[in-house]
Amino acid sequence: MNKSEPIIEVRNLRKTYKTGKVTVDALRGVNLLVPAGEFLSIVGPSGSGKSTLFHIVGGLTPPSAGEVIVAGQDVSAVGDAGRTELRRRKVSFVFQKFNLLPNLTARDNIRTALYIAGLPTAPFSDDTKSILELLGIAGRLDHKPSEMSGGEQQRVAIARALATRPAILLADEPTGNLDTANSLAVLTLLRDLNRRLGQTILMITHNTEAAEYADRIVHMRDGRIVETSTPD
Numbered sequence: 001m002n003k004s005e006p007i008i009e010v011r012n013l014r015k016t017y018k019t020g021k022v023t024v025d026a027l028r029g030v031n032l033l034v035p036a037g038e039f040l041s042i043v044g045p046s047g048s049g050k051s052t053l054f055h056i057v058g059g060l061t062p063p064s065a066g067e068v069i070v071a072g073q074d075v076s077a078v079g080d081a082g083r084t085e086l087r088r089r090k091v092s093f094v095f096q097k098f099n100l101l102p103n104l105t106a107r108d109n110i111r112t113a114l115y116i117a118g119l120p121t122a123p124f125s126d127d128t129k130s131i132l133e134l135l136g137i138a139g140r141l142d143h144k145p146s147e148m149s150g151g152e153q154q155r156v157a158i159a160r161a162l163a164t165r166p167a168i169l170l171a172d173e174p175t176g177n178l179d180t181a182n183s184l185a186v187l188t189l190l191r192d193l194n195r196r197l198g199q200t201i202l203m204i205t206h207n208t209e210a211a212e213y214a215d216r217i218v219h220m221r222d223g224r225i226v227e228t229s230t231p232d
């Protein structure tokens with residue numbers, strides 16, 4: 001794919017949640033183009049619609065209106081099966097709470113993701129091995145989450161997300177549960193992965209320092225993008 005070609009195209013995206021008699025307009029007309037290979041931060045106050053945008057781009061939630069094209073696939077036009085396929089093949093998530101399977105070692109957490117994606121689970125590919133090396137966790141593969149620090153767990157979660165070689169990595173507050181030193185390490189690694197692998201990364205953060213690690217920063221408020229900036 002051409003590096004400047006958009007890998008994500010969002011046009012007039014709207015999302016309304018209806019819970020009983022209550023409706024919430026979480027997204028009120030979002031427009032966003034993300035070129036392949038970009039590292040983009042999304043910042044904004046709690047409730048501004050950041051996670052909703054991620055869930056739609058990642059195929060977890062259907063949009064209410066508008067157009068969303070992710071890696072050539074029109075997310076608004078596909079049904080549940082199409083969104084499942086998108087999640088299996090095109091996008092990976094990293095969350096604030098790591099979400100590793102607690103009873104499995106790092107290796108088996110990664111193998112589970114490969115298995116779900118329909119990829120060979122053993123031996124690890126050279127790509128996966130170099131990701132593990134880059135993330136500094138090649139020596140931690142036999143450890144369970146409870147035997148690792150938060151920073152190590154998040155690095156395993158990133159390795160698990162990238163092992164399937166997704167077109168897009170969606171990271172929702174990936175440093176939200178980490179101390180300053182581990183946050184810096186994870187942010188530096190995300191930037192390295194972006195630069196070395198050309199990995200497209202979208203990262204939600206409410207930490208403005210963390211946002212500066214990206215190529216471009218999108219600011220959301222009340223379900224809209226209100227500003228786009230570049231790091232200082």
Ligand SMILES: Nc1ncnc2c1ncn2[C@@H]1O[C@H](COP(=O)(O)OP(=O)(O)O)[C@@H](O)[C@H]1O
Nearest residue numbers: 017019024026045046047048049050051052053
């Ligand atoms: N599943 C849901 N059902 C109902 N309302 C929701 C749901 N998810 C989010 N919302 C509401 O949508 C708005 C945007 O939420 P969210 O996308 O999580 O914002 P952010 O990630 O920026 O904090 C909030 O008002 C939130 O309460």
Ligand SMILES: [Mg+2]
Nearest residue numbers: 050051052172
């Ligand atoms: Mg959120």
